[in-house]
Amino acid sequence: MSRINLIIADDHELFRNGLTELLKKHDDINVIKSVADGKAFIEELKRTKDLDIVLLDITMPNMDGFEVLKEIQTLNAAVKPIIISMHDDGNYIAKCAKSGAYGYLLKNTDEDELVKVVRIVNGGKKYFSPTIAEKMINFMSDQKVSENILSQKEKEVLGLISEGFTTKDIATKLFVSTRTIETHRANILRKLEVKNTAELIKKATQINLI
Amino acid sequence: MSRINLIIADDHELFRNGLTELLKKHDDINVIKSVADGKAFIEELKRTKDLDIVLLDITMPNMDGFEVLKEIQTLNAAVKPIIISMHDDGNYIAKCAKSGAYGYLLKNTDEDELVKVVRIVNGGKKYFSPTIAEKMINFMSDQKVSENILSQKEKEVLGLISEGFTTKDIATKLFVSTRTIETHRANILRKLEVKNTAELIKKATQINLI
DNA sequence: GTAAATATCCGTATTTATACGGATATATAT
DNA sequence: ATATATATCCGTATAAATACGGATATTTAC
Incomplete structure (x- = not known):
């Protein structure tokens, strides 16, 4: 053997x-x-x-x-x-x-x-x-939940928010209107069930989104 | 031996x-x-x-x-x-x-x-x-920096911010005026060298403040 | 191939957050 | 004991975020 x-x-x-x-x-x-x-x-x-x-x-x-x-x-x-x-x-x-x-x-x-x-x-x-x-x-x-709940674009926006960029900054950076980014933010808040940016960033770090 | x-x-x-x-x-x-x-x-x-x-x-x-x-x-x-x-x-x-x-x-x-x-x-x-x-x-x-840079009160305020409470909420909770909390926020932002809430929460998690 | 989700756009209004600038009483540290 | 930091207060103004509500074209999923 x-x-x-x-x-x-x-x-x-x-x-x-x-x-x-x-x-x-x-x-x-x-x-x-x-x-x-x-x-x-x-x-x-x-x-x-x-x-x-x-x-x-x-x-x-x-x-x-x-x-x-x-x-x-x-x-x-x-x-x-x-x-x-x-x-x-x-x-x-x-x-x-x-x-x-x-x-x-x-x-x-x-x-x-x-x-x-x-x-x-x-x-x-x-x-x-x-x-x-x-x-x-x-x-x-x-994983499915936390990875797939947000769209690619939403994840991108989230990343930029977490780096301290404002809605206006992000709109400029992504060549869209601020209104679009505002909608993204609203959708992100809704999806992650949080009510403002502070809570959002905390939750996002907790579930490894950023 | x-x-x-x-x-x-x-x-x-x-x-x-x-x-x-x-x-x-x-x-x-x-x-x-x-x-x-x-x-x-x-x-x-x-x-x-x-x-x-x-x-x-x-x-x-x-x-x-x-x-x-x-x-x-x-x-x-x-x-x-x-x-x-x-x-x-x-x-x-x-x-x-x-x-x-x-x-x-x-x-x-x-x-x-x-x-x-x-x-x-x-x-x-x-x-x-x-x-x-x-x-x-x-x-x-x-450690000295990240633990001692914020006052007790500022740490408390930071904790509440991270839980999604607004300035007004926090003022009510702590029995002070919103203006006081606004000052705390400004001081926290200055001390941690960030420019808004999103960046603040991110940095605070990074350095284990919350 | 139809339904669902996404990315994008727009308006109006309200609430929050941030930026100035300034003040006092107390506690802490050297 | 004097300087420094803290906690608290106030006003005015602007910028940013959130809350409504609605629309279309494209992509993705079943």
Whole structure:
């Protein structure tokens, strides 16, 4: 039986090394390298034959996990990425799933779960735990609301409002009448269910619109 | 020579276990236990004699690192806490230093540094690396600005503005004339160097004023 | 292909916010 | 103890935002 060839990419050296020690205990898993950022990983990827799995952190310098996922797709590489993140934001999870991750684990996962997922993914199957999958679903429904509730133009206007431009400024900038911008503002206020600019900006920051 | 008795408190099981494996390699360090949250640690603390050091994460369920630091002080325990965090926010660092931490390490510290700090701290000395110390200093000066630039009253007014109350609303609520609130608003805008409410609320959220 | 949403336009009126400029009593800090 | 900052007050004026109500062409969705 051939062993599972694996690389760890995480900018936290203590975590990376600790994880290596943990995985060493499992005979069917072969940690061939660990790297501290996405760029270093991509270089390894190009150099290494028979790489099965990469355990990938999201937040890394140089090139973060999302970019690595994209690059893996671009290169059409055979490596199967498993995300190991400490964020259980549906946001992150959904983004990873869309970008081709084979699994998503939290850093508080236990060793058994980790090893289990490595084996499942190595077999070519994707694995997202029920809890993780749920977070993702919840996010996607919320997201739909906050991302799609405003039109492109409205989002643009909102952005300019948040930068301190007045209605007149914005109208000039966008080559339309102030009346148009006023209508946009009114619609934005209505859609976000707020009654004035102050509340609007607060809400918009809360739901990540600006 | 007696060994250094150490407990790890971190909610990320993979990190905790990996760290344990790493430290096992050093004969003078004795990892007597690892726990997943602050509360569990405090219980261990009460039970365990001759505990020298705790490696403490900030973000944990039940009782976070800050609370643990406070509790250690309250109990007047002899254990010397070293924070291992992934956040290099001056904010966090300053808070920990104030609360009696003996050291502050980032999770991307290397093994040598970790072991070095454990030994230094075990000798009774505090250790904050130059980089960490610098972040803390920078934060403390920034903090002074953003926390002290507005008066209590101005902060109160700002809070109400951000909730969508108008000048008139606020005047009524605070039993003063609208003119007073208008002056407050003008002063707030001037102090934060913004020109209208939209920009104000954005800036205020950015610098954590609301 | 029809319905719904969007982007754009217009008018009138009211309410709010901002910009000037100036004042006093109290608390805080050096 | 004197200077500085704060909280409070007032007037006048302009600029900006919000609230009504209504319209059309285009794009998007089902």
